[in-house]
Each structure stands twice: as C-alpha cells, then as structure tokens.
Amino acid sequence: MTKKPTTSYRAADLRTLLDTIQHAITLPYDAFDYDRRILDRTARVRTTLSALATEVGLDIPWEIDRLQRVLAEETQAAAERQAAQCARCHKQFDPSDPRFDGHARHRETTWCRRCIDNCHNGGTEHVCVICEPARYGGAPQ
Ligand SMILES: [Zn+2]
Ligand SMILES: [Zn+2]
Secondary structure, eight states: OOOOOOOOOOHHHHHHHHHHHHHHTOOOTTSTTHHHHHHHHHHHHHHHHHHHHHOTTOOHHHHHHHHHHHHHHHHHHHHHHHHTBOTTTOOBOOTTOOOTTSSSBOTTSSSBHHHHHHHHHOOTTOOOTTTOGGGGTOOOO
16 A cells, blocks of 8 residues: 655644734734735735645745745835835925925924925814824824
C-alpha cells in the first residue's frame, strides 16, 4: 500500500497565520484611507491564501513573516500618504504654493493654509475640526 504524501502543519503555526490574516483584513472604520487600505490588504492576503491552496509543503512560519512584513509596509505607506495631505480637506500639501490661503502646510500643523484661513475667517457660527477637534472625535491640539 502506497502512502499518500501528506502535508501536516503545526496547529500553532496555522493559528498564528489565521490571526495574522484576521488582523490584516481588520481596520478601524475611521482609519485613514479605509477603502483603499482594505483593498490593498485583501489583495495581499489573497496571495497568501492562494499559495496555501496550491503549494504543497508551504513554509507557514515564512508565510506569516512575509505577510507581517507586507502589512507593516502597507501601514507605513498609508501613514506617509496621510502625512502628505491636509487632515481637513484631504488635499495634498503643496510646499511650492506661496499663497497665504493655498495648499502649503500651515507651519507644523496637519492642516493646509486654506483650511486654517477658512477657520480663522469663520463667523460666530463657524465650527470645524481645526477649532473644535473634540466635536469631531479628536484630541484638542
Ligand atoms: Zn486643507
Ligand atoms: Zn474652525
């Protein structure tokens, strides 16, 4: 009787892999760039899942490492995209925009000059994330 070649994975490795996948496709709904990030992340998870489905004798710890690495890269890339744009209007900062109400970053803030100017010009009814961050779920700056 010929023994069929089987691949046995350690249960602990599989659990870690599943945890990593779960973590990969879970982001807080208010995360920056949620839609794009979820798409990026599911694409990366799919690569791992199809390897698992098709390759015999896959090195699970190696796959976990690889997935964790690409997730860290994705997180870093998202943080860089976020840092490069105004936290209020989401337009890219343009350091070469000389206008006082243009799209250059206002000093060391996370806002562009236009949003700061708009906020400072607001009437008594004006409220925005810059002057009243607590209303928008953020910490005061
Ligand atoms: Zn802005
Ligand atoms: Zn304001």
